[in-house]
Amino acid sequence: MSAAIRDARPVEYPAAVEECIERLDSLLGDSYTISRRAVALLLMQEDPDILAQVREREDAATVAAVQAVLVDVRRSLPRSAGYWIAVARQERASAVARRALALPPEGVVSARERLSRLTMNPWTGIPLLLVILFAFYELVGVFGAGTMVNWLEHGLFGDVLNPHVTRFVEWAIPWPWLQDLFVHENGIWTLGVTYAAAIILPVVATFFIAFSILEDSGYFPRLAMLIDRLFKTIGLNGRAVIPMVLGFGCDTMATMVTRVLETKRERIIATFLLALAVPCSAQLAVTMGVLSAYPMAVVLWATFVLGVFLVIGWLAARVLPGPAASFYMELPPLRVPQIGNVLSKTFSRMQWYFLEIVPLFILVSVLIWIGNLTGVFPLLIKAMTPLVRFLSLPDEMASVMLFGFFRRDYGAAGLYNLSQQGVMSGRQLLVAAVTLTLFIPCVANFLIMKKERGLKATLLMTAVILPLAFLTGFAVNAILVVLRVPL
Amino acid sequence: MDLERNVEHLLVDLWGAEGEGRTVPESKRTPREPALLAEMVTRGLLSSARAPLQLTEHGTLCAREVVRRHRLAERLLADVLDVRGSLITESACQFEHILHQGLDDRICTILGHPKSCPHGYAIPPGECCARAEATGVRVVSSLADLPPGTPGTIAYLHAAESDRLKKLMAMGCLPGQKVRVIRNFPSYVFQMGFSQFAVDRDIANEIFVRISRS
Incomplete structure (x- = not known):
C-alpha cells in the first residue's frame, strides 16, 4: 500500500467505548498474546474465547471487576458495544477503500446480472423454475430412478449377484429360518444391501449431481428470495428451500439438513412437513407409475398434497410458539458450475449419506425378519384391514402400506401389482397414492426424526401424521364420490 | 434563556x-x-x-x-x-x-x-x-420504502432485537455503506458494495438509507 493510502492510526471509537477500554486496560495483566487494547475490544464484543482466557489468567476479583465494567458499558449504551465497534471500523475501512479503490462506473448491468434479475422476478422466475424442475426430473426421475435402477436392480443384482449369494447362504446355513435373515425376500443382502446399492445409489447419485449443479450455480438463494413470502405463511423462511428441495430426493437426508435452519421452531415445522407432505423420489416414482394411466389423477394428487402442505403448515405455524423467523441471505453471483467441484461434492455427500443410511436399511431387514418370524406382521396387517376398508380400498392395501413403510419399493411393487391386476379403480388408486404420500416415507426417516428431534417430538408428529393421512384419504374419496369425478 | x-x-x-x-x-x-x-x-x-x-x-x-x-x-x-x-x-x-x-x-x-x-x-x-x-x-427512508434503482447510503440501523442487529452486522450492513435497491417484490434485494443481499420486509424496515441525489 502506498503511503497516501496507509492509515496507521488506531481506530477511534465513541467516548463510552474508549473509556471502557481504558478501564479494562488498567485491570488486565500482561500474559496475553495480543495487546490489552485488543483483549478489551474482544471482551466488549462478547467473544466467548477471550472471556475464557481472562477467567483462566486473572484472579477471581479481577474477573468480577472486568465483568462489572462490561455490565456498565452495556447499561450506559443503548446498543451493544459490539455495534459501535463495528460501525467505527466500517467507517475507517470505507475511508481507506475510498482512497485505494477506483470503482467501475455505476449503472452498467452485465448479462449475468440480467439473468440473475430474471430469476428473481416472479413473472420470469416462476417459468424458469418450472424449466429447472423439468430438467431435474429428467435427470433424477427418468434417468436415475428409471434407466439406472432397472439396470442395477434387475440386471446386476437380480440376475447376476443375488442368485450366487443366495446359493452360497443356502449352502452355508442349513436352517431356512436363519437363511431368511440374510437372503430370500427380506434378507440383509437381498433387501438391505440390494436396496442401498441398486435403488438408492443411482437415485441419490443423480439427485446429488443435479443438486450440486444448482447449488454451485448460485440459484438456491434466488429461489429462496422468490419463495420467502410463501414459506413465511407456513412458519418457515426462504432459507428452508434447501431442505425442502432435498426432500424430493430423500426426506431422510432432508431431515438431517434441517440443521441449517436457525430456530428450533423452524426445524420442527420443517421436519414435520417433510415427513407429511414432501414426497421423496421413491414416493414420486410410485405415484407417477401407478397414476400414469390417469393424467387427471396426477393433477388431483399434486393439488391435494400441496393443499395439505400449505394448510397444515399454516396451522403448525399458528400452533407452535416462538417468534417468526427472519429471512436474510447473501446472493452470490450466478456462476457456471465446475465439473470437478460438482463431482467432489456429490462424492462426499454420498459417502456421508451411506454411512448414515445403510446401517438403517440393515436394521430394517432385521426388523422385518423378526416381525415375520414372531408373527407380529401378520397381526399388524389384520389390524390395519379395517382402516383400509374405511378408505374403500381392497384388503390387500394393508400389507402394501405396512411393508411400504419398511421398504418403499416393496410397497410400490405391491401397489403396482394391484393396479396391473385391475382390481383398483382410478379413484381408489388416487386415494391410495395420496394416503401413501402423506404417510411417513419410511422407517429410516422415522429413525432420523427421532435422532434429530427427539423421541417425544417424533411420537407426537407421528400421532398427527398417521390419522391425518387416513382422514385425508377418506376425505379425498368422499369428495371424488360426491362430486362424481370420472376416473 | x-x-x-x-x-x-x-x-x-x-x-x-x-x-x-x-x-x-x-x-x-x-x-x-x-x-x-x-x-x-x-x-x-x-x-x-x-x-x-x-x-x-x-x-x-x-x-x-x-x-x-x-x-x-x-x-x-x-x-x-x-x-x-x-x-x-x-x-x-x-x-x-x-x-x-x-x-x-x-x-x-x-x-x-x-x-x-x-x-x-x-x-x-x-x-x-x-x-x-x-x-x-x-431525505431518509427505510430500505423497504425506497423505490428500486434509487442510490443511497445507509444512515443508521434500527433493529428491534439485538439478534437481528447481529445479523445485519454479520452481513456488513452498517452506516456509511452505499446501497441500491434492486427489487422490492416478493422480497427485498439490494446491492451493497460488491455484494447483493436478499432480506424480508421486517429487516428492510430496519435499515434507514440517506438518499443520494445524483
Whole structure:
C-alpha cells in the first residue's frame, strides 16, 4: 500500500467505548498474546474465547471487576458495544477503500446480472423454475430412478449377484429360518444391501449431481428470495428451500439438513412437513407409475398434497410458539458450475449419506425378519384391514402400506401389482397414492426424526401424521364420490 | 434563556430515568438550584421541589416533546447536514428550540419517521408517525420504502432485537455503506458494495438509507 493510502492510526471509537477500554486496560495483566487494547475490544464484543482466557489468567476479583465494567458499558449504551465497534471500523475501512479503490462506473448491468434479475422476478422466475424442475426430473426421475435402477436392480443384482449369494447362504446355513435373515425376500443382502446399492445409489447419485449443479450455480438463494413470502405463511423462511428441495430426493437426508435452519421452531415445522407432505423420489416414482394411466389423477394428487402442505403448515405455524423467523441471505453471483467441484461434492455427500443410511436399511431387514418370524406382521396387517376398508380400498392395501413403510419399493411393487391386476379403480388408486404420500416415507426417516428431534417430538408428529393421512384419504374419496369425478 | 435550557435539560434527564428506565446519575436528577425547581413546580412540571423529583403528568408530556425535538434535531444534523461527533449533541441543543408548532412533524416526515437518535436512543413517535405520512421530499427512508434503482447510503440501523442487529452486522450492513435497491417484490434485494443481499420486509424496515441525489 502506498503511503497516501496507509492509515496507521488506531481506530477511534465513541467516548463510552474508549473509556471502557481504558478501564479494562488498567485491570488486565500482561500474559496475553495480543495487546490489552485488543483483549478489551474482544471482551466488549462478547467473544466467548477471550472471556475464557481472562477467567483462566486473572484472579477471581479481577474477573468480577472486568465483568462489572462490561455490565456498565452495556447499561450506559443503548446498543451493544459490539455495534459501535463495528460501525467505527466500517467507517475507517470505507475511508481507506475510498482512497485505494477506483470503482467501475455505476449503472452498467452485465448479462449475468440480467439473468440473475430474471430469476428473481416472479413473472420470469416462476417459468424458469418450472424449466429447472423439468430438467431435474429428467435427470433424477427418468434417468436415475428409471434407466439406472432397472439396470442395477434387475440386471446386476437380480440376475447376476443375488442368485450366487443366495446359493452360497443356502449352502452355508442349513436352517431356512436363519437363511431368511440374510437372503430370500427380506434378507440383509437381498433387501438391505440390494436396496442401498441398486435403488438408492443411482437415485441419490443423480439427485446429488443435479443438486450440486444448482447449488454451485448460485440459484438456491434466488429461489429462496422468490419463495420467502410463501414459506413465511407456513412458519418457515426462504432459507428452508434447501431442505425442502432435498426432500424430493430423500426426506431422510432432508431431515438431517434441517440443521441449517436457525430456530428450533423452524426445524420442527420443517421436519414435520417433510415427513407429511414432501414426497421423496421413491414416493414420486410410485405415484407417477401407478397414476400414469390417469393424467387427471396426477393433477388431483399434486393439488391435494400441496393443499395439505400449505394448510397444515399454516396451522403448525399458528400452533407452535416462538417468534417468526427472519429471512436474510447473501446472493452470490450466478456462476457456471465446475465439473470437478460438482463431482467432489456429490462424492462426499454420498459417502456421508451411506454411512448414515445403510446401517438403517440393515436394521430394517432385521426388523422385518423378526416381525415375520414372531408373527407380529401378520397381526399388524389384520389390524390395519379395517382402516383400509374405511378408505374403500381392497384388503390387500394393508400389507402394501405396512411393508411400504419398511421398504418403499416393496410397497410400490405391491401397489403396482394391484393396479396391473385391475382390481383398483382410478379413484381408489388416487386415494391410495395420496394416503401413501402423506404417510411417513419410511422407517429410516422415522429413525432420523427421532435422532434429530427427539423421541417425544417424533411420537407426537407421528400421532398427527398417521390419522391425518387416513382422514385425508377418506376425505379425498368422499369428495371424488360426491362430486362424481370420472376416473 | 439559561433558565429555559436548564428546565429542558432536567426534563430530559428525568424522562431518561422514568420514561426509558435508563441509568441517569443521581447528581443529574437532583440539581441544587432551588430557583429552577421552584420555577418548574410553578409551571406544573414537577409535583414538588423535594427529592426524589417526580414529573407531573403535564411534565411527562412536556419532557416527551423536548426529547422528541432534541433527538429529531440530532437526526437532522447527522443525516442531512452531515455533522459528526460531539458537535451533534451541542448543535442539537440549540436547534431543537426552532422545532416548535408542528415543525417537528415535518422534519420527522422528511427523515422517514426515524425511530432512534444517532446515539441509538428511541425517538418518541409523533402523530405524523402514526399516520405514516409521506411527502415528495424525502431525505431518509427505510430500505423497504425506497423505490428500486434509487442510490443511497445507509444512515443508521434500527433493529428491534439485538439478534437481528447481529445479523445485519454479520452481513456488513452498517452506516456509511452505499446501497441500491434492486427489487422490492416478493422480497427485498439490494446491492451493497460488491455484494447483493436478499432480506424480508421486517429487516428492510430496519435499515434507514440517506438518499443520494445524483
